[in-house]
Amino acid sequence: MRFFIKTFGCQMNVSDSNTLQELLIDRGGTPADEPSMADLLIVNTCSVREKAERTAKNKIKEYGSIKKKNAALWVVGCMSQRVGESLRREIPSVTAVIGAMDMEYIHTQIDTLLETVESANTVSGKGRSYGECSAFIPVMRGCNNYCSYCIVPYVRGDEHSLSVEEILNDIQKKVARGVREITLLGQNVNSYGTEKTTFAELLRRVNDVPGIDRIRFTTSHPKDISDELISAVASLSKVAKHIHLPVQSGADAVLKRMNRKYTRAMYLETIDKIRRACSPIDITTDVMVGFPGESESDFADTLSLFSDVGYTTAFMFAYSPRTGTPAVDFPEQVPEKVKKERLQELISLQTEITKGKYAAMKGKTVEALITYKSSRGWIGQDMGAKRVFIQSTDDLYGKMIRGTVSETTGMTLVISEYTRIS
Ligand code: SAH
Ligand code: SF4
Ligand code: F3S
Numbered sequence: 001m002r003f004f005i006k007t008f009g010c011q012m013n014v015s016d017s018n019t020l021q022e023l024l025i026d027r028g029g030t031p032a033d034e035p036s037m038a039d040l041l042i043v044n045t046c047s048v049r050e051k052a053e054r055t056a057k058n059k060i061k062e063y064g065s066i067k068k069k070n071a072a073l074w075v076v077g078c079m080s081q082r083v084g085e086s087l088r089r090e091i092p093s094v095t096a097v098i099g100a101m102d103m104e105y106i107h108t109q110i111d112t113l114l115e116t117v118e119s120a121n122t123v124s125g126k127g128r129s130y131g132e133c134s135a136f137i138p139v140m141r142g143c144n145n146y147c148s149y150c151i152v153p154y155v156r157g158d159e160h161s162l163s164v165e166e167i168l169n170d171i172q173k174k175v176a177r178g179v180r181e182i183t184l185l186g187q188n189v190n191s192y193g194t195e196k197t198t199f200a201e202l203l204r205r206v207n208d209v210p211g212i213d214r215i216r217f218t219t220s221h222p223k224d225i226s227d228e229l230i231s232a233v234a235s236l237s238k239v240a241k242h243i244h245l246p247v248q249s250g251a252d253a254v255l256k257r258m259n260r261k262y263t264r265a266m267y268l269e270t271i272d273k274i275r276r277a278c279s280p281i282d283i284t285t286d287v288m289v290g291f292p293g294e295s296e297s298d299f300a301d302t303l304s305l306f307s308d309v310g311y312t313t314a315f316m317f318a319y320s321p322r323t324g325t326p327a328v329d330f331p332e333q334v335p336e337k338v339k340k341e342r343l344q345e346l347i348s349l350q351t352e353i354t355k356g357k358y359a360a361m362k363g364k365t366v367e368a369l370i371t372y373k374s375s376r377g378w379i380g381q382d383m384g385a386k387r388v389f390i391q392s393t394d395d396l397y398g399k400m401i402r403g404t405v406s407e408t409t410g411m412t413l414v415i416s417e418y419t420r421i422s
Helices: 011-026 050-066 080-085 086-089 098-116 154-158 164-176 199-207 227-237 253-258 263-279 296-309 336-359
Strands: 001-007 041-044 072-077 094-097 135-138 181-185 212-220 241-246 281-290 314-318 365-374 380-381 387-390 400-411 412-420
Touching: 001 011, 011 072, 011 098, 011 181, 011 314, 041 050, 041 080, 041 086, 041 094, 050 080, 072 080, 072 098, 072 314, 080 086, 080 094, 080 154, 094 098, 098 154, 135 164, 164 181, 164 199, 181 199, 199 212, 199 227, 227 412, 253 296, 263 281, 263 296, 281 296, 281 336, 296 336, 296 365, 314 336, 336 400, 365 412
Parallel strands: 001 041, 041 072, 072 094, 135 181, 181 212, 241 281, 281 314, 387 412
Antiparallel strands: 365 380, 365 400, 380 387, 400 412
């Protein structure tokens, strides 16, 4: 059986798609080079913004028209959870709709699901090397925060943490396959907690796993950053010096209506604490412009917060109304044109800040893990959140290198001389 998976959305979706891929390979499946050659096509969808759903729908329709006559077309993930079986009425070529909440238990359902897939052949793909050096490890799923704009709690369900044993098992399996870097995942990863274990304690346990070079985690909610977590990041040798801390807005009135449960002052105090405990460190963020009721002066507060914090990079979005969330019904929806203008202004500001952060690295020594080969050279990440580029004929995939930054472009540290440290 040949399969083809197309993934939209966040790292949790990438992780779910990887799990699906492993399950299919273990059952004799082989990845197809082209969707038109596959016996099973899977689209893993995202609902977070209207555009994400539109893009996914177009892809599903496209696959419906190019797929082999008897090939199966599964739609999985957050949009499947939100719209359910009505998707099959809208796009009849879809053969199964599997929601995001089912993805956690997909290993118990996959065999039944596969019974309906007609496969050209079942040549065993067992023993194929998965070959990745960096992997995502979900440690908690779902979200209870109900930010007023966000669809995630409705499509991913209630927050729950996985046990330390499950997590360490998952990590050990991946390390045995050659994984060197892991990213612990959760919608709200720093509220991870079981009876015995806080997120900081989990980081310490993972830091002790032999064979791991680097540990990352995302996404942290500013209201749940504990002092214990900050000192764990500062002191644990394998934990990347990077915290992704979505701010969403720099204006208190907007943060309140967003139900974010912190103020601008609390957020800035957290940033200060992090920087006092750990320097250098990359801080990155998510932000939204054009939330209902966002005035010019609220937007100016976001701009000034960006200047004050100095994020290494930021994901910047225009607010997209999501049916079923409270904010769709809020008064004073901001016109699309204004949202676009504000987004452009914020992007221009952040682009300059990012350039400055990269330029300041010239001449500095960095340690980078190389995770990707492009047509031009090797790409990796430094100990923080910065992209590193090396041109070399050596095989650097999965290797740690130490080198001096010889030049920087907008968003890349270029390294010309380096030594391998693993
Ligand atoms: N759990 C994470 C990320 C959730 S989704 C967190 O709490 O930060 C990723 C990002 O998408 C959010 O941080 C937010 O900036 C953005 N986002 C979520 N809902 C959105 C919406 N309705 N319109 C525009 N952007 C949205
Ligand atoms: Fe959405 Fe807020 Fe939960 Fe993040 S914390 S997933 S933005 S509801
Ligand atoms: Fe999108 Fe679902 Fe992630 S809505 S952002 S894929 S949790």
